[in-house]
Every structure is written in C-alpha cells, then in structure tokens.
Amino acid sequence: MARRPLVMGNWKLNGDKSFTKELIENLKSELAGVNGCDVAIAPPVMYLAEAETSLIGSQILLGAQNVDVNVKGAFTGDISTEMLKDFGAKYIIIGHSERRTYHKESDEFIAKKFAALKEAGLVPVLCIGESEAENEAGKTEEVCARQIDSVINALGVEAFNGAVIAYEPIWAIGTGKSATPEQAQSVHAFIRGHIATKSQAVADQVIIQYGGSVNDANAAELFTQPDIDGALVGGASLKAPAFAVIVKAAEAAKN
Numbered sequence: 001m002a003r004r005p006l007v008m009g010n011w012k013l014n015g016d017k018s019f020t021k022e023l024i025e026n027l028k029s030e031l032a033g034v035n036g037c038d039v040a041i042a043p044p045v046m047y048l049a050e051a052e053t054s055l056i057g058s059q060i061l062l063g064a065q066n067v068d069v070n071v072k073g074a075f076t077g078d079i080s081t082e083m084l085k086d087f088g089a090k091y092i093i094i095g096h097s098e099r100r101t102y103h104k105e106s107d108e109f110i111a112k113k114f115a116a117l118k119e120a121g122l123v124p125v126l127c128i129g130e131s132e133a134e135n136e137a138g139k140t141e142e143v144c145a146r147q148i149d150s151v152i153n154a155l156g157v158e159a160f161n162g163a164v165i166a167y168e169p170i171w172a173i174g175t176g177k178s179a180t181p182e183q184a185q186s187v188h189a190f191i192r193g194h195i196a197t198k199s200q201a202v203a204d205q206v207i208i209q210y211g212g213s214v215n216d217a218n219a220a221e222l223f224t225q226p227d228i229d230g231a232l233v234g235g236a237s238l239k240a241p242a243f244a245v246i247v248k249a250a251e252a253a254k255n
C-alpha cells in the first residue's frame, strides 16, 4: 500500500519571532511545487501565532512539540489540545526522548497524551526509540514494542489509524551519527510487523518516520527503504535549503 510520506521539522527550543517568519518565508519559496510529500513544522509553541500567519497560502502544515493531557483548568504552564487547534496545529509530537529524559514522562503518561490528541482530532506523532546502552544490549525491539504497547494497551491498535510513529534512536539524535538505512529499515519493519500482529490494516497505513541526524546528505538513501515513510528532522530543519532537500528526497523516493 502506498503511504504518503511526511517530513516534519522539530525546531525544539530554537528561534524567535523574526527567525520564525524568515525561515517560513524561505521554506515557502524552497518548497513551492512540492506535492508528493506532506510537510509540517513544529516551532516552539510561543511562535505558533507568527507561524500560522506566515503559513497562510502555503501547503506546509503546522505542528507542535508537546501537549498536556488536560483540556482546561488549574494546570499552570500547560498547553491544551484545544489551544493548539486554535492556531491550526495538526501534527503534535509526543514522547520525544528529550521529554522522556528531562521531564520524566512515562509510557503511561504519553499514552494519555495520545488519547487526548485523538479525542481532539489531532495527529499524534509518537516518538519511540532506544538508548545507546539498550541498543548495545540488543534491546532495541523490546524497547520499541513496549513504547508502542503502552498505547495499544490503553487505546487499542485502531488508535494508530491516521497516527504517526517516529523511530528516533536516542544515540542518533543530535550526534551526527544517523542509523544506517539498513539499521533503520530493520527496526521500522519490526515496528510495522508488531502492529500487524494486532491489525494488518492499521500497520499498512501507519506512517513511520525515521529521526536522528537526518540531513541533506543522508536523507535520500534512508528514503529508499520501504518502511521509512519520511523523517522527523531536528537540526537540519532550521535551515530552509537543507530541509527542502530532505523533503524533495522523500517526494522523489516515494512517488
């Protein structure tokens, strides 16, 4: 089954108002004419208003890097699904390793965020992936299965209909040391196969992005792999020309 690729930029804690506007203007001109790949950006939530305005007339979709499980009330510092929707955000990253590590987010808590996003009609981009130690101990598949199962056990496999998984091995994030296309493909095939044990139809349509040091030099080869449906890009998403090369590589490989 043909899946439409999705390349998404995770800007993390970077940028300001003018950077946001300028990067989006540059992305709009670099990506004009791309129609075989979905493209999304997740700027810091502070700049969603600037991003929403700058994206008017563009096919680039808006996302965010996190969300709270609560919709309203006394939850100081949190941002709800409805607030993200209010700014036109669609793809919401949850379970990023930086949040699992620095904010001690558990599998169960992340599954609640997944539920909140589905309830709101937003698209969860569920990040999973093993640490270097887990990788060296041969636990990659076990870790990925556990992180996926926390959602399946809470919500059922159908929750992955229309959702996105980003396989991001922690040892590859921000290190310049991407997984090889073969390494990534092997884990992506495992993830899809794991979901297929519950539902082949859900497994066939779920978008599985690779993330971890994706750049303009290595993207094309990653996208030749059948179960790599796009990328979640950190550092290289902050430069319009590099991000555009990655998007166009996905479009070329998957059409």
Ligand code: 13P
Residues within 6 Å of the ligand: 010, 096, 168, 172, 173, 174, 175, 176, 211, 212, 213, 214, 232, 233, 234, 235, 236
């Ligand atoms: P880098 O592309 O900077 O390695 O970051 C990947 C990532 O964490 C995207 O969510």
